[in-house]
Amino acid sequence: MKLNKITLGLAAALAALIAAPAAQAQTKLKWAHVYEVAEPFHVWSLWAADEIKKRTNGRYVVDVFPSSQLGKEADLNQGLKLGTVDIIISGSSFAAKDYPPIGVGYYPFTFRDAAHLLQYAQSDVFAELAKGYEDKTGNHITSVNYYGTRHTTSNRAIPHCADMKGLKMRVPDVPAYLAMPRACGANTTPIAFAEVYLALQNGTVEAQENPLTTIEAKKFYEVQKNIVLTGHIVDHLNTIVAGKLWKSLSDEDKKIFSAVSLEAAAKSTADIIKREGELTDFFKSKGVAVTTIDKKEFLDAVVKSATFEEFGYRKADWEKIQAIK
Secondary structure (H helix, E strand, O other): OHHHHHHHHHHHHHHHHHHHHHHHHOOOEEEEOOOOOHHHHHHHHHHHHHHHHOOOOOEEEEEEEEOOOOOOHHHHHHHHHHHHOOOOEEHHHHHHHOHHHHHHHHHOOOOOOHHHHHHHHOOOHHHHHHHHHHHHHHEEEEEEEEEEEEEEEEEEOOHHHHOOOEEEEEEEOOOOHHHHHHHHEEEEEEEHHHHHHHHHHHHHOOOEEEHHHHHHHHHHHHHHOOEEEEEEEEEEEEEEHHHHHHHHOOOEEEEEHHHHHHHHHHEEEEEEEEHHHHOOOOOOEEEEEEEEOHHHHHHHHHHHOOOHHOOOOOHHHHHHHHHOO
């Protein structure tokens, strides 16, 4: 009996010694973004978190924080530096604050469509820009997520660039977003996103621009007579891993994080492209006029009024993107 107690005690101690390193080996990570829980970016971030846990045999446990729970987008980008977040989903416009050339995709009419954007994400020019960003910040971009193609809603018809002259238009306070409306003569104003519906409803502004999925989600079609398919920016988000975390990962874990991120981005992108394809008919069914434009006419106006250099972009990068077929 005494021997059994000793044996059991030794076995328990040995089990504790084995379990202790295993418990210590588990690393908890924070993945944050500003999007709502029903949006594809969150849905597939949750999937990615589960996959990372599975593929690393539970060594990494990822908690996902949606809806700006850990701060606005600028805060999350800062958090990568401070160590308060480990992985974020964020636009290149924010990455461009640290490394301006990576924002070149925001120059109006850079991408023809979502397919062109996705080709760019796999190109040498994007790899070079992502490396420049990583060299500057230490942070590593693991994937590009299609956000949607930005179009214009208005209470006046806009078949031509000149028709925007004097138009009171809400545009985010991002220089490259402002380039097309200002080139066409619109009076732009940066109203807070949460207040846009009311501003359109009461006439504070007459127009705004956003992807079709956002126009649907925020019900802007209820207070706008026209949707003009300007397609001036094919928008995207990057999945970014903090430099400190990325450097700490083994080569094998880097492959896992990258693969999961790419798979999640592909799934999110497919959801958004599918919904965009359904929305033109939806808006028409609501009595909204949906029109197309001659994009070259609008691009010519932008080129005359806004240089690449004023945004910190390089024209050579833009030309390489244009050459992608």
